Amino acid sequence: MLFLQLLLQGIQTGALYALTAAGFALIFGATRIFHFAHGTSFTLAGYAFLFCWNGGLPGWIGTLAGIAVAMLFGLAMERLVYRPIQRHEGSFFTVFVAAFGVAVVVQNLVGMVAGRGFASVDTRLSLATEVLPDVFLAPIFWIAIAVAVVLFAALSAFLTRTHAGVALRALAQNPDLLRAYGLSSNRLSMLAFAVGSAMAAPAAILTAMTTGLNEAIGHHVMLISMAATIVGGVGSLRGAALAGLMLGVAESVALQFVDTQWAEAVSFLVLFAFIIFRPSGFFGVAQTR
């Protein structure tokens, strides 16, 4: 029964990882920017929700605030950091270091303003009840899964049915051709950042309700998103989401065999193995760059 409990726990964590990872994968796939500050969007959204909640505002206002903050941060990164860098040179390492610097700054600012250590939101949604003998589930489990499913359905509808979504996929495949057809790659890359960053907000809010947030959580989230994007295959949202789910489950189920300290190491072992044996991931196409 412990196994079932861990599996369900893993699915809940994995659904949240999948959401964040899909956001990262969308940005990376469409713009080729290694948005290392994606985890920072997550942190900011989570804390924005926390502040609203502690201020006594209703949950939906907090949720909107979280989404807005994440989107604004993503857009600000695109306009103020990535675009100026890409104007003079596009080396990925320059982009990576700049994003890393921002992540460090925000992490410490959040620590100074909101206090260090774990903070969480108390709701009745995270109260677990026994659904099967020795298996406990909280309502938030169903919420996490429903949110993940609905958002994925919405995202794939957006990417396949709307003009903007199709253009985003075109941007991922051939930016030059896209410009030749008169579409603005600048506007589209802002769209990618807005949508991708917004995907981190629901996951952040649900995390605030379950395990709680701390100022360094963005780091962990970022590493998981990156791992999921690579394991899933760069350019494939489906892959990233599936890999995020898988990493969450692996992290949780591993607890049956090893101590908690090893949980994170398990994810990175999976990532490391993939990079060495199958760098193109589940659904990726092998490419030389």
Add this chain to the structure above:
Amino acid sequence: MIAYAANLATIVAIFGILAATLNFVVGFAGIFSVAHAVFFGLGAYAGAQVALHIVPDALLACVVAAVVAGGLSLCLALPALRVRGEYFVAASLGLQMMATTLFSEAKAFTGGIGGLVAIPRPTLFGMEVSVLPLALVALALILFATALLQRGAFGRTLQALRDAESAAEALGKNVAAAKTLAMLFACAGAGIAGALFALHLSFVNVESFTMDQSVLVMAMVIIGGTGTLWGPVIGAIILLSLPAGLAFVPFIPATEVGAVQQIIYGLAMTLLMIFRPAGLVGDLSKGRATA
């Protein structure tokens, strides 16, 4: 005050070695490793074990540390041969995270979170010495070796494969061997820095070998200027004197000094990347051509 200055100088020299060796792979070979603290840690633990259980001979500790860290550099050379760019950064991050866990769990070798304590003072040929001269000599040797390699055939090969790997391979350069050797040199150097660090502090624990440390060393290289000889050392001096300098600023509460320091270096990394990607030194010597 003299003891304080000597301590700071020793730490600067040790981090100078770390930054100079990291610069060797980042600046010359174009391998962007975010796992340098892993090899620093391996060297520190190896050196500490030698000092604790065999003899506290500084030379022996450094050699063992270099062998252990250099040998395990294969862990990182393997992905470096398979993938480039973002993928390699991801692989090295993965290695760093696994190593941090391993360092805090492999209690027999590392002492776990509590670390290894009471490492004896180092000796050299039977005489007790302080670490400062050793660290300065090691730093000088590593800078000298870097300067030699930079001009020699090996350095040119590395720079060629950094700029155009396929072209270098087409010209008959053995890319795999060059990358592996570069990693070996850099990681062995980091191992030596680790052994000196352990002997200097006579205490090591996992806190010094986390991802934050890797990032700090990377920041030193970048702020100083990648691919330059003196840049990393200057970066180490700047970033390490920052906390000392901030301690004298009256209006920052003592509990926030660490955070303010991190904010400053994070900001410095971002702003430098936007306005001066070649780093402080890089701009002086080579102009914008390297950007």
